[in-house]
Each structure stands twice: as structure tokens, then as C-alpha cells.
Amino acid sequence: MTGIFSIVGSALDAQNLRMSAVASNLANADTATAPGAQPYRAEEPVFEAAPVVDAGSGAALGVSVLGVDQSAAAPHQTYDPSSPYANAQGYVTGSNVDRAQEMVNMIDSSNSYSASVAVLEQASRIDQQMIQSFQVS
Structure with missing residues (x-):
């Protein structure tokens, strides 16, 4: 067990990283960038499925984090010639964060996090029942 x-x-570690990325993305959704x-x-x-080695039971598949990539989507362009961040054509370049997708x-x-916690709770109940x-008597 x-x-x-x-x-x-x-799986919980992977979802924690994913939630941190979502938080960072949403926090930077409205950032504007100076020209250039x-x-x-x-x-x-x-993520990828990867062996998780456990001393008692050998190896099984778990979740491994390969890394964090940056989205290849184009940055948002907004026409606002009065902005200090506007380029020569009057466009302000912002992040490429899609709030709905986030x-x-x-x-x-x-x-996914909740489902993983439910699996842990069930595994703990099974352990307790086996011990009992x-x-x-």
C-alpha cells in the first residue's frame, strides 16, 4: 500500500505546480511591456508518467514534471496611443495569458487534486481496516 x-x-506535487503556474499567469494577465x-x-x-520508486514495493507509474514551458501564443496587442508603453503605431503589447483557459x-x-486526496483517504481507510x-478481540 x-x-x-x-x-x-x-500527482499532488504536479497539481501544486500546475496551480502555481495558473496563479502566476492570472497575476500577470494584465501586464504591459515597454516597446522592445x-x-x-x-x-x-x-508532465509525463514516470516510475516512482518505493522501497517497499518497487516501482510504479506516477507523475513526473518535465519542466515549465512558455506559451507560444502571440502576445495581446491593444491600441492605446496615450499609454507610456505604446509603440510608434500606438499599440501596447501585453501578456498572452488567456484568462478563460487559466x-x-x-x-x-x-x-484532480481533490480526487488524489480522496484516493489517499481511501487508502488510509483500507490500511486501518487491514490493521483492525x-x-x-
Whole structure:
């Protein structure tokens, strides 16, 4: 049963990273960039199924973080010639964060996190029932 705790732990770590990326993206959604500077690009964590080694049960598949990529989507351009961040044509370059997609990512990550916690709770209940079944009355 200890393998399940390692597997779920890796999933919880992955969702924690994903939620941090969502928070960073939403916090930078309205940032503007001076002409010639690089705008904020949305962070996108990349995961893969990978072995999780557990001393008691060997290896099983869990979640591994490959890294955090930056979104390749084009930055948002807004026409605002009065802005100090406007270029010669009057456009302000902002981040490429898609708020709706980030909200979907947040809900999905939250649901995945909750499901992983439910698996941990069930595994703990099974452990407790096994221990109780071996106790002599």
C-alpha cells in the first residue's frame, strides 16, 4: 500500500505546480511591456508518467514534471496611443495569458487534486481496516 502513497504524492506535487503556474499567469494577465521588451508569456507545466520508486514495493507509474514551458501564443496587442508603453503605431503589447483557459486549468487542477486526496483517504481507510482485521478481540 505504500506505493499508492508515492504515486498519489507525485500527482499532488504536479497539481501544486500546475496551480502555481495558473496563479502566476492570472497575476500577470494584465501586464504591459515597454516597446522592445519581451512580454510575459503564460507558463505551461509539462508532465509525463514516470516510475516512482518505493522501497517497499518497487516501482510504479506516477507523475513526473518535465519542466515549465512558455506559451507560444502571440502576445495581446491593444491600441492605446496615450499609454507610456505604446509603440510608434500606438499599440501596447501585453501578456498572452488567456484568462478563460487559466480558469479551466484551475478548475481541472483543483478537481484532480481533490480526487488524489480522496484516493489517499481511501487508502488510509483500507490500511486501518487491514490493521483492525489482524487484531485479536
